[in-house]
Amino acid sequence: MNLFILVPLWVFQLGASGVYTDRVSVFVMEGDSVSLNTDVKANQQEKIKWFFNNTRIAQISEYLNKTCTDVQCNEGTERFRDRLKLDHQTGSLTITNITNTHSGEYKLQIIGSNTISETIFSMTVHETDKTKTKSVKEGQSFTFYPGVVKKTNDLMTWNFNGILIAEITGDPNKTCADEQCKERFRDRLKLDHQTGSLTIMNTRNTDSGEYKLEINNSRYSIIKSFGVSVTAAASAGAALSEIRASMFLSLIGLCL
Ligand SMILES: *[C@@H]1O[C@H](CO)[C@@H](O)[C@H](O)[C@H]1NC(C)=O
Ligand SMILES: *[C@@H]1O[C@H](CO)[C@@H](O)[C@H](O)[C@H]1NC(C)=O
Ligand SMILES: *[C@@H]1O[C@H](CO)[C@@H](O)[C@H](O)[C@H]1NC(C)=O
Ligand SMILES: *[C@@H]1O[C@H](CO)[C@@H](O)[C@H](O)[C@H]1NC(C)=O
Ligand SMILES: *[C@@H]1O[C@H](CO)[C@@H](O)[C@H](O)[C@H]1NC(C)=O
16 A cells, blocks of 8 residues: 555655756846856856747757757748857846747756756747937936846946946945046936935036946846937936936836
8 A cells, every 4th residue: 555655655756856956037118238147167067058938049968960049950940040049058037138039948057967957038029118328418317227126146337338337346436446437427427225226416428438337146147238428418308307217216116
């Protein structure tokens, strides 16, 4: 009698202990770029597979000829086109310029000689109607909102045209520590350490360009781009629309 009960239990436990599954939630906005990390050191002899909603989208195997991404892995199931990049050393997967069709579960399987470990990255893509480049009048302030809640272990860095302008870590926080940054933004930057939002005060036309926010932690990194164009100061009407624009942005900030 006992044997009949013990056999199925034993099978169940063996199956359950072979796979270790971990879950990570990732919140991004349309247009962001996200890298999902594996924690695998370069050149470890492990097989790596990535699935999106249970369709295989990338793989690294000991044979280079079996390494694939997107359509190479599954004929006729191209979803990402040139948006998908696989780091062949670490197996990390990068999705650039995300759209809302990329919401879903990204499953990472790392297959060693005796173990399989699984991580499920549950990705939510929020829609955004932010136009590519915002206009600001010279002399006014402008604030960028990350649109995500900063978690304790996140490292946030703000860059402008490749210059590091602010870094929010635990402690100490660095704002404009760099010489190039000081020359450009001396005393005109304000950082909200709680939300990660960045304000540029008394804008000049040399502030025009692309601002990038990087959010890094051990599991993933997200890159967000914000374009700004600073134009010559003008009429009262223009100032009013600037106020409307900043109220609109505050609303977005509140909603997120
Ligand atoms: C891939 O390469 C391995 C070794 O180089 C070889 O044995 C295998 O047949 C190849 N597979 C395919 C599908 O070409
Ligand atoms: C991002 O994707 C959208 C379409 O979803 C496209 O219009 C836009 O040009 C892309 N941007 C970049 C930088 O590739
Ligand atoms: C992926 O799965 C999620 C639910 O987990 C679903 O909302 C989404 O539409 C799916 N996407 C595709 C392309 O199948
Ligand atoms: C660094 O940021 C934290 C919040 O993330 C804040 O509490 C702390 O005061 C900041 N430290 C400095 C030196 O500004
Ligand atoms: C954040 O992660 C990206 C991708 O993994 C990496 O290229 C970048 O150097 C990291 N940034 C920082 C400040 O650690």
